Amino acid sequence: MKKILQDFKAGKINLEEVLEKLRTFPYEDLKFAKIDTHRALRKGFPETIFCQGKTIPQILKVIEAMSKRNQNILATKANKKIFTAVKKVYKNAEYNELAKTIVIEKKKLTSKKGNILVITAGTSDIPVAEEAIVTAELMGNKVEKAYDVGVAGIHRLFDIKDKIFDSNVIIVVAGMEGALASIVGGLTAKPVIAVPTSVGYGASFKGIAPLLTMMNTCSEGVVVVNIDNGFGAGYFASLINR
Amino acid sequence: MKKILQDFKAGKINLEEVLEKLRTFPYEDLKFAKIDTHRALRKGFPETIFCQGKTIPQILKVIEAMSKRNQNILATKANKKIFTAVKKVYKNAEYNELAKTIVIEKKKLTSKKGNILVITAGTSDIPVAEEAIVTAELMGNKVEKAYDVGVAGIHRLFDIKDKIFDSNVIIVVAGMEGALASIVGGLTAKPVIAVPTSVGYGASFKGIAPLLTMMNTCSEGVVVVNIDNGFGAGYFASLINR
Amino acid sequence: MKKILQDFKAGKINLEEVLEKLRTFPYEDLKFAKIDTHRALRKGFPETIFCQGKTIPQILKVIEAMSKRNQNILATKANKKIFTAVKKVYKNAEYNELAKTIVIEKKKLTSKKGNILVITAGTSDIPVAEEAIVTAELMGNKVEKAYDVGVAGIHRLFDIKDKIFDSNVIIVVAGMEGALASIVGGLTAKPVIAVPTSVGYGASFKGIAPLLTMMNTCSEGVVVVNIDNGFGAGYFASLINR
Amino acid sequence: MKKILQDFKAGKINLEEVLEKLRTFPYEDLKFAKIDTHRALRKGFPETIFCQGKTIPQILKVIEAMSKRNQNILATKANKKIFTAVKKVYKNAEYNELAKTIVIEKKKLTSKKGNILVITAGTSDIPVAEEAIVTAELMGNKVEKAYDVGVAGIHRLFDIKDKIFDSNVIIVVAGMEGALASIVGGLTAKPVIAVPTSVGYGASFKGIAPLLTMMNTCSEGVVVVNIDNGFGAGYFASLINR
Amino acid sequence: MKKILQDFKAGKINLEEVLEKLRTFPYEDLKFAKIDTHRALRKGFPETIFCQGKTIPQILKVIEAMSKRNQNILATKANKKIFTAVKKVYKNAEYNELAKTIVIEKKKLTSKKGNILVITAGTSDIPVAEEAIVTAELMGNKVEKAYDVGVAGIHRLFDIKDKIFDSNVIIVVAGMEGALASIVGGLTAKPVIAVPTSVGYGASFKGIAPLLTMMNTCSEGVVVVNIDNGFGAGYFASLINR
């Protein structure tokens, strides 16, 4: 754009030509604006790629493009086959089998910010929780975790009260009836991000039950992300933990 | 039937005629059997009539038929107009405006059995809870209640722990996310009957949210009845409190 | 806690320190209280583990922890692979292939309580029924069963009327249209626990049809648990059969 | 068409013109064909008009058109206001307030065919049953009815076994859980037409529950029509009672 | 029962004993009654077994029991593995691979009744149609078929108008949008049994779309059975074709 304006001042192009060119520019400008905005806040933010539904060649190509920007890279919903293919090219790629995430670190994260606490209701909810943790850690957060503290034995929740009091944001990952988010939301005034999971059977309808539970929570300070969306919760927690 | 057999023995009717008559009897027999069974257990059990969808003349006619059996009568989902009509005929009819129940007492219940505890998550769940209470009391139970102890402030639940420990059966009435049933079920080993209510808005979908929550409870010892079915919960609680 | 108080009395710690310590204690207290409560009623109650969604190492670890408490152990929704792994460590583990349950008996149940009757509408509902039976038996109940007595041939139901009259609690397991629970509920005044199953096709929607049927039953004295939740029905039946 | 062909033979129009004209004729032909077919079977069949969503002037206009064909006329889902308007013009119009039907008789039905039996599960299902009865009677059938024989007290069903054995077709009208259709279907080998009704509350979801129940019936010989579609059931029963 | 009565008349047992015995008899009586009813109308009706969800040993055992009654046997939803096992024992068992039905003929059907017409909208609906045909033929009906006459090319439907006019009952099998049932119902005054199929993708939701279409048909004389329930349609058609 600079060049256009200089050409214009230098008389190489006339007013109409500049206007014409600018008519097509806004988009690039917008793009820049966006990148500007992002650059400011992307200190340590990873580039992310959602693998599900993409072919391995597509994934490799995306990662290649991302690699140029010298940011850490996070691939989610990546099965082992994808990881094997990625690993061949990116030797330092690391796989979290539970979370199904691949991380390619371009620059070490040195200092970590405050505490995000990730709680699961059951053992089966752990993979989704791990996805949240990998995401939040790669975005520069210290993450604490407490697994299997479901409402059926609510004393287990009280055992982790110190963790709850010491955290800035809490992610609650729960399938089946998903009641845990409401309980945690009722115990603390910290922001709670609820992640329904597809864990359960019968009338859990692959996550609809906990999703509705969390949506209808009577506890203040609880918001919800998509079923099994650990990444989204980890990302949002990072945004508000800055 | 006795008469038939005596007639048969007396030779007034022959074998074929008895067989013919008996072929048509089973049903009546079955009916008697059923009534027998019921009589045994209906000590103090009320006759019940579900008013919704019935015209006032129909309701009056049903009550009239019931009146002959000298049992207490319980009408549910009865609006004020219905009550006014019933009151004209049955002077001792009593109306619980919250529960929308009419009770016509034919014989006083003297002794009351053990404790049924009815808990609601919120204030708006009270009408459904009251229907459960009216039902259970008319079936000869002592009923305790604790309203508005929802999970958003779980300490309120702990305040009633003595009531929980002292009860034989617990009815949990909750709308919105319905998580209370799971919490109570996790705190006690008493049977818990969960009643989802249509209280809430948006994604509560008139009770689907708490219904699914309760269905998917990870707490052992919780069963569910229909949305807003306070009567059903009170009835079932009475069955297991005998 | 005793020690704290004795130290306090002995002047080793001052009032503020005790208060501080107590502020963190309630939870442990609650935990104890709960365990106390449970111990009282857990005579013969098994420790239970829901296997679905857990890895085999996780399952083994949970069983190991459970083993210390000298209670019988029940694992549900366990496939054969899980059983093989468990069997290697716990030689007396027993597998019910239909019910997909593993039982590890630590102490023999000697006397059995009253009668729980488990009825299925069809042959395909048997696995869910078996899960209920294994659960109820391990909780110290005598269990009777009657399979394939669906409403299409209602005379089959009448053939088992003696079983119905002799039982204290009835579990009705039915898929497809799930009407059996209403019929049984109409025939008897015993508490009926209805278990919808995912048996069926088309508009049964993996159990939604019988679930709704059972929820809307016009028979008094029927409650519902989750689709295919034989364990939940067996557990609740045991609670009310004590 | 005759005329065209005669003109053609008479040479007034040529082959191409006939072909052209015929290209546009098939539809009229089809219409005639259809009417022919119908005339054969419409002996006593009423003309019908579904009033819901139509304005009163529209309804009057339709009836006027129908009146020319000298068939009996049946208007369904007609509220009182509609009836009042119709009555002004058609003095012999008769209203069934429960069924919300208007009948205008053009020719008396003399002989009635065999028996159609209409059963309802509850009292609140009667309006839908009445719509079926009005329809079937106007189509020349003898109709028996038995109301309030729901499954909660199955002996009531056995009381009407003679009616069941004496009928050719059975219409079962049921809301709430809709189980009655399965029971009746299991008791008899007569064709059963099941009509789910929107009677109920909570998880009956305005008729979805009985609809699914009836769809998934394990009894052979049961078919289903739309929720509250008494007319459809009465019409179909008439078709197969001929 | 005869014997009881004779013993009673002979004074071998007294009145009370007879009454006691009779109290337990109704059920057997009912059973007999039912079988009587059935025997009358089961001329040529096959015994049927729904294979889905049953183990092969269970299926063999059911067939063995059925074999004693000397009726033709029909097994539905039977995969090839089941057939192989059945074939080993019953040499004359025949398999329809499309319909997934096994037929074991005990007595040849000699004369066939009138015409049932089975129409499918598409090629993919044929398996469900074949199930209906196998069923109806085994119940003694002549069956005509017309496949792939879907509404997208409605002239195909008109090509089979003679078949439509010559039939007594019409079964319409359609997936996707299921509109064919309405068209056929509008063309003819014969009873139409609509079978939605799970053929389709996306918003057909495994048969919900055609199911709703058929339920809401504005054509008179159309009833509906469960998704993919060819057997049910064939059976019902046979009932009304007698």
Added chain:
Amino acid sequence: MKKILQDFKAGKINLEEVLEKLRTFPYEDLKFAKIDTHRALRKGFPETIFCQGKTIPQILKVIEAMSKRNQNILATKANKKIFTAVKKVYKNAEYNELAKTIVIEKKKLTSKKGNILVITAGTSDIPVAEEAIVTAELMGNKVEKAYDVGVAGIHRLFDIKDKIFDSNVIIVVAGMEGALASIVGGLTAKPVIAVPTSVGYGASFKGIAPLLTMMNTCSEGVVVVNIDNGFGAGYFASLINR
């Protein structure tokens, strides 16, 4: 923008200032671009306002803003109360009571383009059809209509074959089972826009049934808009009729 550039060339502002200013400009540019685009194609296109959920003052204010641009104005889903308020200010406002539309004409449409045909399945679908017609006419189209040609009497459809052959685009408006769109789509190769309506009862679920039917049409050349969205259909038809 021109001024900025001229100022820049004149040296009144420097390069950095221009860039800064431009960074904030893209949006306005985009806005202009959009308006440009629209102006080109808005010859005769009305300004539209969706009234539902807006207060009367809000509606008046929007219309006032629109009035400045000298375009015809179309308000949809407008009840009579709204019209009365609008009429007071805009004397030439015209109301279509069926369509619930208000039209304020600023410039007469002189010539009309080709033919759009609007067909309804039933009489009750007319209001939605009228909304489509008002919209399409105001956008400069000649519109033909044919009402009540539903599939139950398919000959009525054939009666309008000439209209079908003479149109460029066809809008099919249908509630209940919505099959008409498929039939029309199968009869013609013209683009068909299907509008499901909320007309019907029971399992039509306020338009879900016809929506799914139309979505799953096996006829090529059919697209769908929202339930009762006559405006959307009229608008889209106009876009493709240019």
Added chain:
Amino acid sequence: MKKILQDFKAGKINLEEVLEKLRTFPYEDLKFAKIDTHRALRKGFPETIFCQGKTIPQILKVIEAMSKRNQNILATKANKKIFTAVKKVYKNAEYNELAKTIVIEKKKLTSKKGNILVITAGTSDIPVAEEAIVTAELMGNKVEKAYDVGVAGIHRLFDIKDKIFDSNVIIVVAGMEGALASIVGGLTAKPVIAVPTSVGYGASFKGIAPLLTMMNTCSEGVVVVNIDNGFGAGYFASLINR
């Protein structure tokens, strides 16, 4: 038909006989009419076959029948196995693995019409887009594409504004939340055909989420086809691009 008329004129058959013959003719006539209609507009239109749910022999037979008409042939939802079988017989068959389409070209398309633009929100939506493209190209259109321009980075959409301005019709293919269709519809006055895809997880419910989004778009000029129905979108776009 000509012959009949000539015979009639020649006196070989009389008026009644002609009428009788014509009564059975309409359908053939209609068929011809339809073919006529189609022939006119099928210049370059392919014959199409939807492979899902059809056996390979069925597919081959359909293609064989199609081959006689000398039109290009398009098979959709065809897996590789099907292609292999087709390729054996039709050597020039070509397979698009992403789109899962087979094309057999009988006559080369020479000139291509205007521009259809196909946009996808994500990489995973490409297969559905490809199906649309194959369809539209085979129907004689020039197709432009722009993939992965989802709303999360809206600047990507602005980068393709020239393509948008240069197209006549736009197909938007989007899964997950499907918002892209609304954005594009808001940016342009070209007709937009929205295709929801089953891409996504959790609460996308296999395409319900984007389907509802697109249905409810507040942008004018957007219509919707079935989930994953790339063919339908390509076909409709071709209809309006003529």
Added chain:
Amino acid sequence: MKKILQDFKAGKINLEEVLEKLRTFPYEDLKFAKIDTHRALRKGFPETIFCQGKTIPQILKVIEAMSKRNQNILATKANKKIFTAVKKVYKNAEYNELAKTIVIEKKKLTSKKGNILVITAGTSDIPVAEEAIVTAELMGNKVEKAYDVGVAGIHRLFDIKDKIFDSNVIIVVAGMEGALASIVGGLTAKPVIAVPTSVGYGASFKGIAPLLTMMNTCSEGVVVVNIDNGFGAGYFASLINR
């Protein structure tokens, strides 16, 4: 508790008695703990009461209890009748008719924190937005708003880019298709709280459509609250704006 311990030290009560008393204390302790926690963060936080489903006397009683704590009070979903009753007792109560909120200010909020931006897609979404604003302001936040910037005219969104860049948290309120949240989420890296509204008709299903859209957003950094839950969004925004 202090007193108990002092009594214990003073020997007035023995160790067992203290332990007994403490066993019942945890709950109160917990309550205190909770209140402590809250007090710390409740600086300026209002007491809130959800009015829907509560009677006016209940509401007055709750407000009375709240009044003792000297916090500002916020009542939501309060209709005018409720306000009139409250106003009589609390003279300084103020009503926001759009938001349906009552505010009773006990202490003036002096300084306001950073910026929360509330955006609506349409005019009809304003009431929900106002509820969010009232809530956030009462919790001590400065709130900016921008109404009617829906995606159909995306340039309106760009007009408010400065507001977007200057805010810390953004609340997006949108009904119909709800796409706005994704667009905003894609434009900024600020946390976005999405509120689906029940605005719309047809397939918006009272808010399900925008709820699903927002759940499935492909933009990072977007979370969702219940349909029409402006309060929840305002509350959560306040939590993360501290």
